[in-house]
Amino acid sequence: MSEVRDEFRRGWRVVLAAGVGVGCGISLQQYVGSLFVKALQADLGWTRGQIAQAQGAALAALFVAPVLGWLIDKVGVRPVAMVSIGLLAAVYAMLAAMPPSLGAFYGLFALLVILGSGTGPIGYTRAVNTWFEKGRGLSLGLTLTGVSLVAALSAPLLNFVITHHGWRGGYAALAALSIFVALPTVFLALWERPRWLARKGATEGEIAAARQVAQVGLTAGQALKTGRFWILALAILLATAGLTGVISQLQPILTDQGLDAQAAGWLVALLAVSVALGRIVVGWAVDRFWAPIPAAIALVLPALGVGLLAIGHGQWPLAVLAVLLIGAAQGGEVDVAAFFVARYFGMRSYGAVYALIGVAISLGVPIGAIGIGALYDHDGGYGRALAIAAAGFVASGALILLMGRYPQWETPKEKP
Numbered sequence: 110m111s112e113v114r115d116e117f118r119r120g121w122r123v124v125l126a127a128g129v130g131v132g133c134g135i136s137l138q139q140y141v142g143s144l145f146v147k148a149l150q151a152d153l154g155w156t157r158g159q160i161a162q163a164q165g166a167a168l169a170a171l172f173v174a175p176v177l178g179w180l181i182d183k184v185g186v187r188p189v190a191m192v193s194i195g196l197l198a199a200v201y202a203m204l205a206a207m208p209p210s211l212g213a214f215y216g217l218f219a220l221l222v223i224l225g226s227g228t229g230p231i232g233y234t235r236a237v238n239t240w241f242e243k244g245r246g247l248s249l250g251l252t253l254t255g256v257s258l259v260a261a262l263s264a265p266l267l268n269f270v271i272t273h274h275g276w277r278g279g280y281a282a283l284a285a286l287s288i289f290v291a292l293p294t295v296f297l298a299l300w301e302r303p304r305w306l307a308r309k310g311a312t313e314g315e316i317a318a319a320r321q322v323a324q325v326g327l328t329a330g331q332a333l334k335t336g337r338f339w340i341l342a343l344a345i346l347l348a349t350a351g352l353t354g355v356i357s358q359l360q361p362i363l364t365d366q367g368l369d370a371q372a373a374g375w376l377v378a379l380l381a382v383s384v385a386l387g388r389i390v391v392g393w394a395v396d397r398f399w400a401p402i403p404a405a406i407a408l409v410l411p412a413l414g415v416g417l418l419a420i421g422h423g424q425w426p427l428a429v430l431a432v433l434l435i436g437a438a439q440g441g442e443v444d445v446a447a448f449f450v451a452r453y454f455g456m457r458s459y460g461a462v463y464a465l466i467g468v469a470i471s472l473g474v475p476i477g478a479i480g481i482g483a484l485y486d487h488d489g490g491y492g493r494a495l496a497i498a499a500a501g502f503v504a505s506g507a508l509i510l511l512m513g514r515y516p517q518w519e520t521p522k523e524k525p
Contacts, residue, residue, distance in 0.1 A: 113244035113396075120240030124248055126298035127233035128255030130190055133291035134228025135197060135221065137283070139353060140260035140377065143360040144268050147370070148276040153209050157361060161482025163218040173226045174471060178329075178464025186232040187299050193227025194292045200224055201284035205277045222471075228291070231463050234447040238456060239302040243396070249447045250392020257385035257436075259286075261378045268374035326455010332462045337453050337512055342469040344508040345446050348408050349473025351498035351505075354481035355415060355435060356380070362418065362491055363428060372425075376432050383436025388444055395448050401512045404445045409506035410437040412499040419495045445509065446470070452515055 117124075149160050181189050200221045207213045234249055241248040263286065271279040332338050355362075359380065363373040387407060394403035414434025417427050450463045477498070484494040 113247070116241045116244045117248070120237070120248065120302075122298045123236055123240050123300060124252050126294050127237050127252045128258075129294040130194070130228065130255070130291050130299060131230055131233045131253060132255030132257075132259030133286050134194070134256075135225040136229055136256045137260060137263070137286075138221075139356055140256065140380065141264055141267055141283075142357055143377065144264065144271055144374065145276050145279060146358070146361055147364070148271050148279070152276065155211065156486055157358070158479075158482040158486035159211060160214075161357060161478045163215050173223050174231070174464040174467040175461065177226050178231060178458075178460035178462070178467070181227075181232045181235060181460035182458060185304055186236040186301055187295065187304075189227045190232050190295050190299060191292065193225055194287050194295065197221065197225035197228050198284040198287035198292075201280050201287065205280035205284065228287075229467075230447060231460060231467060233299075234463065235456075235459050236299055236301050238447070238451050238459060245451060246395035246400070246444070246448050247389070247392040250388040250390075250444050253444055253447070254385040254388045257382065257388065260380075261382050261385070264378040265374055268370070268377075272370075326457035326459070327462070329458045329461035329465060332454045332458070333465065335454075338462075338465070340508055340511050341446070341449055341453070342466055344408070344505045345466060346469040346473045346476075347501040347505040347508070349470045350477035350480070351411065351415070351501040352435070352477065353474045354477030354494060354498055355411075355418070357478040358481050358485070358491065359432075365491075366428075368425070368428065376428060379429065380432045380436050383433045387437040391444055392448075395444075400445075400448060400452065401509050404449075404509045405506040407437050407506075408445070408509060409503055411435045412502040415495045415499040415502070419492060449512065453512065455516075 146157060146160055149155055150157060177189070200217060204214075204217050204221075207217055230253065233252060237248050237252050238245060263282075267279055267282060270282050327335075359377060360370070360373045363376055364370060368376070391403055391407050394400075411434055414431040414437075417431035417434070420427070446463065446466050450466060451459060454462045481491065481494040481498075484497075485491055488494075
């Protein structure tokens with residue numbers, strides 16, 4: 110425990126900066142995107158299925174993620190994140206001013222994914238991983254609660270802005286969040302440990318030791334040849350598809366069952382809180398137990414939540430419990446990817462390997478979001494879509510148990 114305390118004493122600022130950065134970044138769309146659905150539908154006449162198809166823009170990350178991972182490994186997290194924050198804000202501003210055209214909407218969402226990818230978990234989790242080893246799971250969990258906490262704080266406010274100033278005002282508010290909150294925080298406090306030590310004038314031995322830790326593990330090519338990589342990728346894809354589908358339509362699902370928009374907005378905020386708690390608990394657990402067990406539990410619990418959501422019919426207690434259970438998976442999904450990549454494949458090519466896992470996430474987002482929207486348009490309800498999501502959660506949890514023992518890495522020797 111003393112080693113964990115020492116790690117947090119020296120690395121808490123990085124956890125805070127990474128949490129704020131990822132919280133205000135592209136990942137926030139997963140939580141607040143559903144707040145825009147009915148406003149766009151009412152103002153522009155688009156169907157929910159048409160609006161959901163914008164999530165197909167996530168496929169752009171199939172091409173961006175590998176390049177982004179390589180770039181982060183080469184030039185560092187901080188410069189990539191700062192440039193991407195500025196570009197993300199610019200695209201939000203363009204969404205606020207866009208013409209009433211589905212083509213423009215889809216194109217801008219593609220730009221949002223391409224230019225804002227550097228604000229996602231790939232870079233921020235790499236920075237945190239360089240500061241932590243014994244407390245890695247908890248530090249990653251705390252970092253990624255940034256998305257949950259920012260969503261919990263911003264969802265009611267954003268709902269207010271959309272109600273009184275329309276969806277254009279909502280996108281303008283997201284642009285302001287990036288520029289005035291994320292950018293200065295990342296500039297002041299986000300550093301990878303080897304780069305921080307070099308900046309502070311540490312001894313050559315300290316810098317070399319930090320760099321050695323960052324060079325342990327497999328290359329991206331070696332990782333792709335392992336069965337573990339594909340097991341992890343499939344588990345994450347299934348979880349992402351289910352979560353994105355449900356969360357992207359959460360407010361409409363709740364309001365269709367009789368809850369008013371304000372109550373549904375608070376439940377979206379509650380989802381964010383449950384995600385934060387899930388991330389802390391899962392992060393703590395993977396540091397102390399064989400990580401696939403708590404990860405599997407976190408990934409299976411939402412199947413129960415989705416079932417409650419399907420039968421709740423607007424009953425407030427069941428809706429609250431459903432949201433809490435769904436949040437458990439969202440609290441473990443990205444954390445599972447970040448922790449497992451570092452633990453099973455090492456830090457040598459962390460950005461590149463995580464980016465390849467990110468391809469699975471990029472596939473899962475449109476599969477889930479477009480799938481649930483299309484099924485709603487076809488069926489006139491969410492019943493079949495929720496049943497498919499529940500089955501995906503169960504399969505994801507079962508797969509993660511096949512990851513096997515942790516590999517033992519040898520620290521590479523410094524070249525003379």
